[in-house]
Amino acid sequence: MLDRWGSFLARRARAVLVLGLLLVIGAAVYGVGVFDSLSRGGFDDPDAEGRIEMAQEREIFGNRAADVVAIYSSDDLVADDPEFQAAVEDVVAGLPDDAVARVTPYFEAPPEAGLVSEDGHHAQVVISLQGETQDDFLDSYDEIHPLLEASADSGVEADVAGSYAVYNDVNEITSEDLERAELISLPLVVLLALLIFGSLVAASMPALVGVVAMVGALAVVRLLTTFTDVSVFAVNVISLLGIGLAIDYALFVISRFREELAALPDDDPDAARTAIRNTMNTAGRTVLFSGLTVAAALASLLIFPQMFLRSMGYGGMAAVVIAMLASLTVLPAALVLLGRRIDAGRLPWRRHRAVSVSDDHGRWARLAHAVMRRPIAVLAVTVVVLLAVASPFLGVKWGSVDHRVLPEDAPAHVAADQLREFGEETSTANVLLQGVDAAAADDYIARAEGLRDGTTAQVVAQEDDATLVHVTWPGNSQTEESQDLVRDLRDIDPEGGSALVGGLTADTVDLLDSVGAHLPWMGLIVVAVMLVLLFVAFGSVVLPIKAVAMNAFSITASFGVITWIFSDGNLTDFLGFESQGYLDATNPILMLAILFGLSMDYEVFLLSRVREQWDKTGDNDLAVATGVQKTGRIITSAALLLAVVIGAFATSGIVFMKMLGVGMLVALLVDATIVRALMVPATMKLLGGLNWWAPGPLRRWWERYGFREEPAAAVPAGDDDKIPVGA
Structure with missing residues (x-):
């Protein structure tokens, strides 16, 4: 098969190259719009208990989660000062209803809520966002984030904590890091390729294939977004594998082509065509099977329910397949037309060194x-x-x-550190009890509080036969102790009804269970x-x-x-x-x-x-x-x-x-x-x-x-x- 393809390339190199470049230009024009089509969420399993609890809780009670925690601070003022409170009231009044489902400012919360620090110089406003999906919440966060700053002349500063503040910073910093990584790696890759190949022309080929792979993969991913959600993190794996494998495949093909060319007489007018046919039959075969194996490995990510992981599979497969196709089409066509000029622009110390065929x-x-x-x-x-x-x-x-x-x-990290002003770190689980009477709810609360020292539970909302309970305990939400506590909460069977447990720790438990199952x-x-x-x-x-x-x-x-x-x-x-x-x-x-x-x-x-x-x-x-x-x-x-x-x-x-x-x-x-x-x-x-x-x-x-x-x-x-x- 590849022998026939190599023969076709030898005869139609110019046509293959021109067609390939036209497709690349078209892909670049189409693929540039991919960033507006990508999702920023997708970290959860829609069928996990935590997600089901959250959906049912919002359907019954509306969104009551602490999606955003705005922390207001002043060195000179305390929360009870009129100037401090007025500055925060102005912020709360300016929050749009289409982005905010619920706002709990410190001056409307009871003292036991702990929304004011012990020294009085820090106070919280807890915000629940509007939306149905993580993307919706991130859009709502984008809308309110600029509005959370207090007026410049108030003397009050704002920091924003919460899971969506973290997600927002992760997305922004990752995008910046991706640009920096490309700026660092591409010049170094070209320089190292120059040292490896010893010629300017040969060293430029991996970069050519890398650009084709990235441009083509972005176009493929944009096409996929018309059928399914794809996370913005797919771009990261495209950059990683598109450049990386393009380098590998170009190196394999060019090295074999130079080796085959060196074994033929210098005066053979068909040397480049013969060399490319042999190259396609050997290194081309290697690239084909390598591309298939890498793509197959990445395809295994598609079985996971988290859109974030599936998107990495989509992006990776697109990058691998395009890098493979570019190395079997555009690159060999260019090599045929270049012939022995692939070694043009040799470095001075490499001009008399023959290609090794030992x-x-x-x-x-x-x-x-x-x-x-x-x-x-x-x-x-x-x-x-x-x-x-x-x-x-x-x-x-x-x-x-x-x-x-x-x-x-990072702003969200600074804000999370600010929360220490309000006491020791605590974690919370949301428990939705359904079909239980008051006695059964009290029994569940008592059993939950007995699971671990320092654990408290209280009813925060009731509607018909549904009761929402917040269970709070000391410690970080991601520790093994917190995960074990959530598992123990889920083992409690309320008399006469059912219980669903959600929250940050519950999401982590669900993630681990999902990963372990798949x-x-x-x-x-x-x-x-x-x-x-x-x-x-x-x-x-x-x-x-x-x-x-x-x-x-x-x-x-x-x-x-x-x-x-x-x-x-x-x-x-x-x-x-x-x-x-x-x-x-x-x-x-x-x-x-x-x-x-x-x-x-x-x-x-x-x-x-x-x-x-x-x-x-x-x-x-x-x-x-x-x-x-x-x-x-x-x-x-x-x-x-x-x-x-x-x-x-x-x-x-x-x-x-x-x-x-x-x-x-x-x-x-x-x-x-x-x-x-x-x-x-x-x-x-x-x-x-x-x-x-x-x-x-x-x-x-x-x-x-x-x-x-x-x-x-x-x-x-x-x-x-x-x-x-x-x-």
């Missing part, structure tokens, strides 16, 4: 042979080291987003698809299993590192963040999907060269050493370039974005070095001929239908053959 005599081959002389020792040491690195993950604690994901100077299915989907695709690519049932096991080591090692850093609180000063004492439950899910795909990227590239040599010689040691030699420098270079892109995300001020960047960076470097250079040669040596084993029926099926490399066919004569290479 097999098993270089430094990477020597490393592979050294590993294969002591495979058991190498494997034992690397396994022990990686398991030790992964060990902190055994004690991981889970939570969700709160103000500590933000930088310390994670095994995600893993099953990823592993099953990988096993099938790798069998189709290599005709072995052993290598796919080995590949999954190898990838598990690099991924669990990265999980251990992020647990040690972000949950246990190490390196906080160096990385510039405040530890929450737990990991956000969604981050490892994203890392698992992305990293499993990226790990397979390098696995497919390495095994393709090993299989190529095995088919030629049938010598396992020679095949492994040759494969490592031919891919070692390229995989290391690709990992270095991708590390720059991923590492830029580690500079984010948002903790979960920083965690994603650090975790992926660790996994990438472990995978490209320890796994590919040490563990893979060691295991392939121990397995020997079993590497390529498959049961008889499967082997016969693969020999007949498998995606095997075939000798390149001659290019039929045609008008395009008269076009000089490089024209």
Whole structure:
């Protein structure tokens, strides 16, 4: 298939390139409007108990949640001073009814509500927003946020806390961080590509493919928004994978093209066409299967009910598929037209260096042979080291987003710190009792207060047979103790009726339960698809299993590192963040999907060269050493370039974005070095001929239908053959 496509490219390179560029221009025009179509919410499971409680509570009582907490402060005035109260009254009077469902200012609340600080210089206004969805609430927040500032001459300052203030800051800072990451990574990528390729023209190709991937993926995501909701965070993964995989795929294709070109006579007028056909049949095959495996891994995110996670899958799949298509169309077409001019603009110290076409005599081959002389020792040491690195993950604690994901100077973080002026931190659950009488409600309250010292419960609203109870306890809403308390509340069965428990902690419990329920299915989907695709690519049932096991080591090692850093609180000063004492439950899910795909990227590239040599010689040691030699420098270079892109995300001020960047960076470097250079040669040596084993029926099926490399066919004569290479 790819041999025929390579022949078509050789004949119609100019037409393919022109058509591709026209499609890119059209995608850019269409995709630029995607940002107005993206959702900013989607962090919850619509079918979770907490969401059901919230919906029913609002239907019966209206919205009574503390969505926004405006904190008013003055160094000179206290809350009882007329000037202070007048300034706050002016703010409350100016809040629009279409954005605000309920307002509880400190001067209308009873003293026991605790809306005035002990020193009197700080006071709260609690606001419930209008809306049905998280997007609606964020829109309402956007409308009232500018109105919460007190007049400049009042001497009263305002800070805004609450979950929607946090979400708003997360969205704004993430957008700024994304722009900064691109500004940091793109120039570094071009510079490193120049050092790797040694020529200006070759170094510009990965950037070209990266731009095509990002532009095309944004257009695809905008198209998806006409059918389903897509989170704004999809843009982050598009930037990450669009640039990252475009670099990988361009590096694979260009390196193989230069290698094939170097093996042909300089005076061969058809050298570029022959080289591109061979490149498509080898590196093109690798890119195709790599793209399919990465996309399949990301598709596993679609099984989660949280729109935020599904959107990461949509964005990632779009970026991967477009990067793959660009590397198989626009890039090879450009290479045919450039021909040997792909090396134009060589750096001075690279002008006389030939492209390496060595097999098993270089430094990477020597490393592979050294590993294969002591495979058991190498494997034992690397396994022990990686398991030790992964060990902190055994004690991981889970939570969700709160103000500590933000930088310390972020407005919502500053406001949350201001809440300490009102006493110790407390958490609240909303309990909706239905079908219970007064005695049963009192019994529920008594049992709730007996769950833990310091827990209080009180009725805040009643309507017919519905009773709304607020349960309050000391401590942060995301701790394991708070999560356990919510679970205990849900275990209380009110006599004669039902109880639904909601609130921030309940949302976290629901998230963890949802992730735990869907994670095994995600893993099953990823592993099953990988096993099938790798069998189709290599005709072995052993290598796919080995590949999954190898990838598990690099991924669990990265999980251990992020647990040690972000949950246990190490390196906080160096990385510039405040530890929450737990990991956000969604981050490892994203890392698992992305990293499993990226790990397979390098696995497919390495095994393709090993299989190529095995088919030629049938010598396992020679095949492994040759494969490592031919891919070692390229995989290391690709990992270095991708590390720059991923590492830029580690500079984010948002903790979960920083965690994603650090975790992926660790996994990438472990995978490209320890796994590919040490563990893979060691295991392939121990397995020997079993590497390529498959049961008889499967082997016969693969020999007949498998995606095997075939000798390149001659290019039929045609008008395009008269076009000089490089024209």
